[in-house]
Amino acid sequence: MTGHVFVVGADLRRLVCDDVLVPTDRSLRVTPSWRGLLPDDVVTSEDRGGVCLDLRWRGDERVLELPGGRVGDAGRALWLVDTVHQEERDPDDALRWLVDGAREALAAVARREVPDPVQGRARRLVALPALGTGWGGAAGQRGTLLQRLLPVLHEGAAEHGFDVALVLRGPSDLAAAQRVRRAEAGSWDLPGHLRELAEDLGDRARRGQLAAFVGAGVSAAAGLPTWEQLLDELAERSGLDDALRGGLSGLPAQDAAALLARELGREQLEGFVKERFGPGHYALAHALLADLPVQEFVTTNYDPLVELAAADIGRDLSVLPFDDAVPGRPWLLKLHGDAAHPESVVLTREEYLQFGDTRAALAGVLHSLLLTRHVLFVGTSMQDDDLIRIAHQVRSATRAPGAAPRQRSGTVLALLEDPARARLWEQDVQTVAIAPADTPPAEAARLLEVLLDCIGCLSTPPTGYLLDPAYRGMLSAEERALAEALQQVERTVPEGASSSAVGEVTALLRRLGSQVCTPDGPPPDEASAPHDDRLQEQRPG
Template sequence: MSNGHVFVVQGRMENLDSDAVIVATDLSFSVGGHWAPTLGLPGAGFDEAVRALQPDGWRARRWGRATAAGTAEPPKPTWFMDVAYYFSRSLTEDLDGVMARLRLVLAEVKELRAGQGRSHVLVSMPLLGTGHGGFGPIRGQVIDTQLRVCREESAALGIDIVIIANSTSDYTALQERRRELGSEDVALTPELRAAAEQLAAVARSGDLALFLGAGVSIGAGLPSWSSLLGNLAEGKDVDLTQLSSTLDRAELLRIKYGADFGSAIAAQVTSQRRYAMTHAILAALGCRQVVTTNYDRLYELAAGDLQANVGVAVLPFDRAQQDRPWVLKMHGDAERPETIVLTRSDFVSYNATSGPMGSLVQSLMVTRHLLVVGASMTDDNFLRLTHEVLAFREAGSMSPEDKERPLGTVLPLKPEPAQAELWSGRFDYVPVSAADDPEESRARSLTIFLDHIALLAAGNSHLLDERYEALLEDREADLVVQARELHDSLTSMTDRPRRWDPVVELLGSLGARPRPSGGPSDR
């Protein structure tokens, strides 16, 4: 078993698929109602229901696995931890106690079996004690300490850990501290690191768009295209072996299912309600244009957890708006089974029925760098659109430099030398694992590579926030104070000229907050 890995994402605990979760509470076992979805409990009667989950010997140990309680049993293995500050000691001393309990919990989590499609056990946890636990004012110190403990334990125990940030400032602070602590990605070759740096730079510039295939959702337990057809064939006892083409197999299944074909497909791809790590990491890249051939809405769920105020537009069903990122469902949507594209006849008629969607994909190839994840370069519609763009580019008046610019980057799970040569100069091929790597580890290699891109692409939304001061170098402290004072002066200025608004917005985007009259807002 290789070393574990510590991931950081922004999202919601109840929506991320993992093998185990850690729930924060206190010595009196007061569990906040916001944990109800994670624990699979109803909001009504939550306090009584969660009390039944209290681990044995709670007051003595202050940590433990949830007690099985029939219908109240959580949907996945759950550990509770006392993460509260009690004022009898310093914040630092109580934080040390929290981290000691975390080590004990992780030692028990190690005994679990990794879920389907995972080579390592994955446990998810919040940023401990920063909600109602009392450690909010020293968020920076919590981030530094929790990351160090998680890195040590993941390496020693061989488990994967994901810290889920519930705010952009927590997320960027965690990523900054990870960068400063140095890379733990020992599996990443120099070539992969260089590719990640290039893609992160494109993401930071806003020029990165995504093209997502079935491989992204397989990590969440959904079927591949061939598995989907196999499952549908079993439902009607259909022998597909005499047909070599997957499109013809799908056509036969449409005949067998009749009007229920779309609904049968939708049932297969909506069975999983939690998104995978890959969805969460891709959403964190902040790409405003995403194209997918997937029917499920797991990426939309992950992106929606980051875009809580504006949501994510799903094209072609929603109206695109300037302030909303969008996802184009190139082959239809499970929530609208009649739109699903799967059979040969669907593909033949695609250009006639969905021309504007194809044009939108082509515009991204011309104006953005397309990162292809979980998709092979075999989709007939995508290939036709790509070759049309290449022909347009070759015949146009673009500069030689622009004509030679790759349309995007493809991330195959293993080396594909023939495909790489076929698309040389048009798409960069970056295999995320070696040819002799174990099959079961390749999906994890992709996730780690994407995590490295997200690590390098993260911004600085926390920089001027006093709660993260522990992450600053001494020489930065005075600069940060001056920037905050400038923000305070501008926000308190009566009839401030509008020309200063961009400065206020910039400082606010870096974490400057109006200073409350009653002291720090977390107190």
């Protein structure tokens, strides 16, 4: 069974996966950023320069599994990979040596059996940074490294049957990797209709016409409960007798929640929500969605995983209605409240009714998106009362006398075929089934990730690395001439200038891979992450 290679902007330390490859050297020293993943008993010393590990290489091996099986609160296995050669090498030989190390690491990972992938995923997920671009010496040849590394990752995924996530942090890194993938044949094993859908949605995202709605199904892949599971967990805490607990299943979900809220008390309920849905590790789908060039996100989820995934690639989302919307900054609307503000959470029937009244302004934001954007719905069954009400109101507005016929205002990605539900919503949105009805849900969820990966690649602007010297080798003669002209502009930007004109120009240069910066620093959603694959500096979030 062939695995898939994902390319994603994320923080490797926070991504839900089964295995993580950690770059090191022959002295078995890693940078301090990896410290949170390491058990105390393998650390001999640590300072600002690095963390030394009490382990030993066996002979000339380059891959070493951290002893003790799975480690860390996300249950991931760590693999140390030697990426720092001790001798001076020809650049071409050095790159070959690094790529051979990646091949050896994937083979070593495959020898460890993982019968149950993390969070019920259909395939094991192995995650790694761009090996060798820090102390490994390939920092100035990142384009060539990606061109050689990606085929090796594809070979490993095909041979071993697991999925691989190449995790990058810098916008120029991501743009360059996506360019390499677009030139490769067979990067995505998708049915024809899903490939066509990816091309359509990727084009909409690239032109600024796409918004994203994130439902509970996305966060379930990070171990958070669905609505039904949440009610079960609340029932466990409630102390209701068996007869009452058994009767909960016969009540509508919002009424069951109302009874549980009454039994627990609002204070205890809010404390549970704040703890259960607080910051944690995010799923691959969170990162793939946060990577999209989308400015508007909406969710009914209480958790902060979308905004954490976005922050880890330098996109600072304003969380509405709690933050101010800032011109030019992407935003996320929390339609049903936020665990960081547990008093805002919408859970019971009464709160849903209040939503249609006192919280009408929030519904109006989604109304606007359905009228002015194409909304991509991911991880939702479209059974939420608020979504049904909002869709009805938009339908009524667009079907008014004299109104011109409109295209449907969104696309729902449903895991499995459900003709009746698709027919129910056909006036408002296009429903696309990821897989036939008899497909195991975990397989369908994985195929959804592959689709999101394809959309992300096709929506990534092909110019994000144009002014990054590490990718000069990837440029055509025409692109190099353009880059040289733009670098002349870069050199003429006045140091310390604060005019709006200079701000516009520097923002454009930064989007093209330049590291120029205004006195106050680059806007958070455009900031370039460190290029050192071993440093992986933590972004404030």
